[in-house]
Amino acid sequence: MNSERDLMSNIFKSKKSMAVIIPIAVVLVLAVAVLGTGIGLHNRFVGLEEKTKTAKAEVMSRLQQRHDKMAQIVAAVEGLQDHAEDIYEMITEARAAYTAAQTTADYAEADALEALALTQLLAVVEDNPDITASSAYYAYIDEVSAMENALAVARRDFNNSVNDYNTAAKKFPGSVIVSMFGFERELEYWKVDDGATEVPIVDFTD
């Protein structure tokens, strides 16, 4: 009789303790799941942010290559200073815009300004028979063409990475993570049409 009573008492106790343990376990499991998801999403945003930084660095590197190539072309065209002062001004203006640039839109505008200067520069070069008659001319044209194509790919890669980031940041639960950890809510695209003109089209078929 006593043992039956003990057994009943134990069952009652274990049921009581189970009633406490189960909700705690459920809460713990949920907490672990939420924490795990949160960490995963946080890390995903860190990765996406890094990807855009890398892509932007590639654009900047390609822009630097364009600076250098323009300087080479300018140096190669003798007497350019005398009859193409406006191109020098445009190049200087574009360089100043780069130096002052802070946002992606600023850089995009400086990029467009320099593209316009490059187009003008190439037009002057084409009118210079001393240059066009030399093999160096074709080398310059090939270099400029390759550089502009690489720049276009770098811009596209950057915009794709921005698109990935922005899409993830706007969707739930990404939007919550963005607010919680202070990530940027939206990154700026590299708008090619910002500023004066589009990128130069180099035609090497002539």
Added chain:
Amino acid sequence: MRRFKGALIFSILLAVVAGIVCFGIYIFGGFGKKGYPNPSDEYYINDFAGALLSGTRNVILAEGEALYEDTKGTDLGGAQMVVATVLFDSAEKAEAFDRTELFRKWKIGENDMGLLILLKFVGGGEEKEFYSIEIEIGYRMEQFITAARAGYVLDNCFFNPEWEGSVDLGLGETCYELLRTIYVEAYGYSDFEYDMADYADYVSSADSTSRAQLPMSAFALIFSPLTPLWAKVLGVFVLIIVLGVFGGGGFLGIRGFKGGGSRGGGGSSGGYGIRR
């Protein structure tokens, strides 16, 4: 209990069918991601347009393999030079085909020491016309092969008037000159010698009945480094089922299976290149 068993068997069958369908879509989905083909089994030569003579293919394959073997393990990493020909039914489609996407998909060159030569043809069947030749240069290779150098090689080798418009001869000299640049400029070789007369003799004497190559076969693709892990696991799973169902034995006889699969070095490029 019987119901449970039935449900379990049904679930397993459903999972197997779903797996086969997913794998099939991945493997046999035509030209794969964004319409860009997988590389051929031979990797270094991908004559999808069927535009090259077998001799040209043999030489490009042998030189591509030799370049990688000679340069792998160096500080710069193994260089890879890959040639592809693609046939389009319109000029618009040829224009839209992006060599950078193809380079990135095929992951040419270790440490971005890759080079892709892409020849585009327009037409259908036997009627195909040369459209353009493009060279895409891997990120790290850019410092050794500039666009100016690549342009010079195309103008003087591919369009060499001595070859009288022969794509095979022009492509041969182009490849040799680019190989010379890679060996000498990047890897410090004193020279890289070749003889165009020997090459021309070989190409003209080799069997000329070459058919268009196909993108990598499904079974080679399973073991390719380009294939994600989930697809490999699923592929092996399907392979086991197929072998189980058909009793095995034909495994080694499967056309195109060479065990090695793609040999892309993991390289990438940024659109730097040239076209004519």
